[in-house]
Amino acid sequence: GAGVSQSPSNKVTEKGKDVELRCDPISGHTALYWYRQSLGQGLEFLIYFQGNSAPDKSGLPSDRFSAERTGGSVSTLTIQRTQQEDSAVYLCASSLGPGSTDTQYFGPGTRLTVL
C-alpha cells in the first residue's frame, strides 16, 4: 500500500495475556520505529530497526516487550503478560533511512486496552 499500515486497529485484552501488534512499513523504507502514546502524552520511543543492523532496543520499558522485523519489512511488537499500564496507542513509523532527510511516516496505530 501507499502508507504504513498497522493491525489490529484496536485490541482489548485481559491482564496477563500476550499480544502481538503488526506493522507493514512503506515499501522501500529501510528504517522502522515503534512508539507508544498514552492519553495526553507525547510519543515514547520503544525500538528502532535500520536495515540489517542490530535494532536499537533502548526504549523498551521492560523485558516483557520485544519486537522483530522479518525480511527487512514487516515488524511485530510483542507484549507478554500484559499489565494495565501497557494500555496506550502503539504507533509504527517508517522512513527511507539515515542517508536521507529521513522523514518518518506514521501508521494509524493500534489502540491497546488491558482490562
Place this chain on the structure above:
Amino acid sequence: GQNIDQPTEMTATEGAIVQINCTYQTSGFNGLFWYQQHAGEAPTFLSYNVLDGLEEKGRFSSFLSRSKGYSYLLLKELQMKDSASYLCAVRVDRGSTLGRLYFGRGTQLTVWP
C-alpha cells in the same frame, strides 16, 4: 538525554496567526521536524529544518536557530481544522544511532471561531 520543551496549550481565533515555540538541548543534532496530530489520529509530517532560517510551505512556516536551540512553527490564516496537537521532534545522530527522533510532549492548539 534530550530536553525538548514546547508549551502545553495555546488558543487562537480563526484567521489569526499563531507561533508555537520549541526549544531543545541535545548533542548530535541533525534536524528538527514538526508534526500535526489530530485527536485519535496518527501524527502527520508538516516540516523539516536542518539549516538555520525559515522554511515556508503554504500557510505553515518553520524556523530554526541551531545556535540557540530554538525553533518555531508559524501558522497563518488559522482555520478550525488547524485545531490539533503540534509535535516538535529533534533528530539525533550519535555514535551508532542514526536517525532517531526525540519528541516533545506536543502543543494542543485550539482555534475558536
